[in-house]
Amino acid sequence: MGRTSNAKNQLLDAMVLLMWERSYGSLTIDVICEKAEVKKGSFYYFFKSKLDLGIAAMDHVWTQIQPRLDATFSPSRPPLERLARKLQEAYERTQQVAAEHGCVLGCPFFNIGAEISTIEPELADKVNQMLSRFQRYFEATITEAVANGDIPEMDTKEATRILFNLYEGMITQARMKNDPEILKDLPVAAARILRIQQLPEISVA
Amino acid sequence: MGRTSNAKNQLLDAMVLLMWERSYGSLTIDVICEKAEVKKGSFYYFFKSKLDLGIAAMDHVWTQIQPRLDATFSPSRPPLERLARKLQEAYERTQQVAAEHGCVLGCPFFNIGAEISTIEPELADKVNQMLSRFQRYFEATITEAVANGDIPEMDTKEATRILFNLYEGMITQARMKNDPEILKDLPVAAARILRIQQLPEISVA
DNA sequence: CTAATAGATGACTATTTGGTAAAGTAAAGT
DNA sequence: ACTTTACTTTACCAAATAGTCATCTATTAG
Structure with a gap:
């Protein structure tokens, strides 16, 4: 009514x-x-x-991002392949968004968080909550990879923090330099953090 | 007059x-x-x-930061020790700044860059210039470490980009979470990126 | 058809803000 | 001493901005 x-x-x-x-x-x-x-x-x-x-x-x-994350990190694929796909997707999507919006935009949560953390505590809390949710996708993937023996034994929480901060740092640099190519370093970086030679190749599409 | x-x-x-x-x-x-x-x-x-x-x-x-960087990255010490000291210093200084200012503040350049990159291009250029200068300290260190055989042969520019973005990402997370402890991951993270077991221990003071 | 409800609209006020300009003042040159 | 220069101060204006309110309109329940 x-x-x-x-x-x-x-x-x-x-x-x-x-x-x-x-x-x-x-x-x-x-x-x-x-x-x-x-x-x-x-x-x-x-x-x-x-x-x-x-x-x-x-x-x-x-609510708009979550379905895409669920798809990319779907347990229907092995963990390292999920991760490789996510990093590849980050690069491609950054390019696509840049084409649509005129410049690289980066992570909406991280940018806003960096800006307002000291001045708007309520918004900062909300942003941190979203970033924690996002981080959990990485953590689940890394934990499963260790359990599978795909990567060496390690402190998975620590590895997650490192990988996640690296991911956010790179995406933010891509925004600041307005250059998606920076994200091409992501797979190499992830492999080093996870102590493997390289992430699995992913088939097209 | x-x-x-x-x-x-x-x-x-x-x-x-x-x-x-x-x-x-x-x-x-x-x-x-x-x-x-x-x-x-x-x-x-x-x-x-x-x-x-x-x-x-x-x-x-x-002009205020440069002398401190010159001291920390002084070639009077071997490269990996310089790096270890810088990462240790980042943690300690973040704690100290938090005590003085009431909360973790992070990197002045990176925060501002993330905030204004799409809306104030002139300021964004200036910030990028400062960050590039900062990054050069890392690059010089990594390049020398490879030359010394302290770390395996690798693409030093790539390793620098990765380490630098990780550094900035972590510091920004520390600001957002208002928690200096996040920076304790830095030495482990750096070691993985540089493909060594761990950074050298540094003596007190 | 009508009343009740949920939302839309536009005009309004008070405050904050960016920006200016004219008059004032300290220091140094002559 | 007095003039020039370099900066300060105050008062001021115009625009931007946050926030309110009374009135209007669409939707649906009865």
Whole structure:
């Protein structure tokens, strides 16, 4: 009952895009409303502040990302192949996003986290929560690889932290240099961290 | 001749601090002037905009950082020991800065770069320039380590990129999680990337 | 058909912000 | 002493921005 609307979703979509393409601090309510094609009155009907929308936007983008992660890290393939595919996908998708948006954008969580961690604790918590979820995909993969004997015995939590931070560091560098090619180092880097010669080759498609 | 002043330096110091402790986008001219204890008229006497000061602040902080880097990476010690010391120092200094400022702050260049790369190209260029300078210290060290036979033959440029991005990624995670302990992974991570068992132990002080 | 509900709209206010300019002041040159 | 130079200070304006509210409109339940 009552009037229907998808203004809330338009606001969430616009916020995700703007935070990814620009930054959090550079956004104003007016800019967000314009991008969302929603009037300011409606903004304040659904959200009480930019911070409120920003936090909701992080949950929103996760629901878009999670299915892709589930597919890429699907246990239907052996762990090292999953990892190799993820790293390959990171490179290809970075190129694709750069073509669509005009420049490399990197990881929406990591960028925002680096920006706001000291000034917006609530948003920082939310971002850390999302990054932890993301990291779990790597951890599950590495744990299984050790269990399979695909890689030597090692502290899997430690290896996960190292690989994950490397991954985020490289993607952020790719954004800063606006150069997807930086991500070509990822497979070599992962192999070294996991103490193997190289990750498995992956067949096309 | 004419009236003397150190307002310009106060503005630079304040800007460096604020960009490190907070972010670029959250700063206003008024906030910067208040921190610097300088009136707005003087701000516009020395700088034409926040962007202008931001760029100058990056050069300014480099002049403070460079002597410390020169000391830590001094060729008076063997390369792997230099590296081990740098990673140890990163951990200790992060703790110290956290104690002084109330939270982990990370790398001033990387944080700002991640935040503004898509919206302030001039500042992004300056940040990239500083990061490249920083990276050269790692590259020189790794190159010498290979030449010495301290680590196996490898593509030193590639190894440098990997190690550097890992370093920045970890430091940024430490900021986001407000936890210096994350940096304890650095020596293990470096050893894996450089294909050695472990970095040399370093004596106290 | 009508009332109740959910949302849309636009006009409005108060504040913050970036930016300017004119008058003032300290230091050094002559 | 006084003039020039280099910087400071204050007051000010215009634009941008956050946030509110009364009124309007679409949807559905009864």
